[in-house]
Amino acid sequence: DGGITQSPKYLFRKEGQNVTLSCEQNLNHDAMYWYRQDPGQGLRLIYYSQIVNDFQKGDIAEGYSVSREKKESFPLTVTSAQKNPTAFYLCASSMVGQGSHQPQHFGDGTRLSIL
Amino acid sequence: AQKITQTQPGMFVQEKEAVTLDCTYDTSDQSYGLFWYKQPSSGEMIFLIYQGSYDEQNATEGRYSLNFQKARKSANLVISASQLGDSAMYFCAMRELNYGGSQGNLIFGKGTKLSVKP
Numbered sequence: 001d002g003g004i005t006q007s008p009k010y011l012f013r014k015e016g017q018n019v020t021l022s023c024e025q026n027l028n029h030d031a032m033y034w035y036r037q038d039p040g041q042g043l044r045l046i047y048y049s050q051i052v053n054d055f056q057k058g059d060i061a062e063g064y065s066v067s068r069e070k071k072e073s074f075p076l077t078v079t080s081a082q083k084n085p086t087a088f089y090l091c092a093s094s095m096v097g098q099g100s101h102q103p104q105h106f107g108d109g110t111r112l113s114i115l
Numbered sequence: 116a117q118k119i120t121q122t123q124p125g126m127f128v129q130e131k132e133a134v135t136l137d138c139t140y141d142t143s144d145q146s147y148g149l150f151w152y153k154q155p156s157s158g159e160m161i162f163l164i165y166q167g168s169y170d171e172q173n174a175t176e177g178r179y180s181l182n183f184q185k186a187r188k189s190a191n192l193v194i195s196a197s198q199l200g201d202s203a204m205y206f207c208a209m210r211e212l213n214y215g216g217s218q219g220n221l222i223f224g225k226g227t228k229l230s231v232k233p
Contacts, residue, residue, distance in 0.1 A: 033220070042119075042206060042223035043160075058220070088158060101148050101167055104221055106160035 002027045006091050006107035012115045013078065013085060021076045021110045023091035030096040032074035033104060036060060037088040046089075049074055050096050078112065086113050118142065119207055119224035126229050128197045135182070136192040136227045138207030144168075147211045149190040150221065151181065154204040163205075166190055194229075202231045 004025045013019045025032065031050045035043040045058030049068040063082025068074050074093075078085045088111050092104040120139045128134035140149065151163045166174045166181045174181040182191040194201055204226045211219040 040124075040225070042225045043221075044223075045220055048220060090158075090160060092160070101165055103150055103162040103165060105162065106152075109158040111158075 004091060004093055004105060004107035006089075006110050008110060009108065011110055011112045013112060014115050016080045018077055018079050019085075019112070021078070021089055021091075021112070023074045023076065023107060024072055025074075025091075025093045025105075025107075026072060027093055027105065028071075029093035029105075030071070031094045032068065033092040033094075034058075034064070034066065034074070034076045035090045035092065037090060037109075043090060046076065088112075117224075118222045119209055121207055121224035121227050123227045124225075126227055128194075128201075128229065128231055130199060130231055130233050131196055133193060133195045134197055134229065136194070136205050136207075136229065138190045138192065138224060140188050140190060140207075140209050142188075142209065142211055144211045147209055149181070149183070150208040150210070151179070151190075151192045152206045152208065153201075154206060154226070156203070160206070164192070197231045199231050199233060202229060204228050 007022045033048040034046040037043050044060050046064050047066040049055035055066050055068050065077045088109050090109045091107045094104040095102045118141050147168045149166045153161045164174050164176045164179045164181050166183045173183050178195045180193045206226045207224045208221045210221050
């Protein structure tokens, strides 16, 4: 079945440590996205990429980094510079084209906590 | 200013009844899209329904329909015949079009928690 796979489901970070969240899709989508969700809040965009080897900052990119070396993969690194990393992280992908109608499809999320 | 406003933090509905979840949006664009997503307690975001700003008819997908009132900038989600499995967070989102017609990014509201009572 086509879909988006995020791993791990749960992740713990020690002080000063970088951690990487995995996101893989087999939907042949060009665009991929990372969102952060805090309790009682909507989703906030961290980074997005519309094509391989290119990505743009979203609304809350500070303390995060990404790469897009393959169409299928868009890993997110939460660096030690992110002082409040505890949140639920969602990866999404979508087709790219003219018009506003392409929905984003989401993975199951990774819950990151500080040890 | 918030672009997407969901004024109901929580809603209760009796099983088998209909429920309306409110969403208002703010944009000066003529061309945009509106989406509703469901987020169960397990966390995944499930796409439910889409309405384009130029669509003349309200979108429907099974038990979901979107009550689109363009002049009032509202895009309310109506769930008919509620089921226990409908208990979840529901998010309204909007995508504006960038210059040249390419897609902008999704902007999400803060969500409404729906609880269906047996």
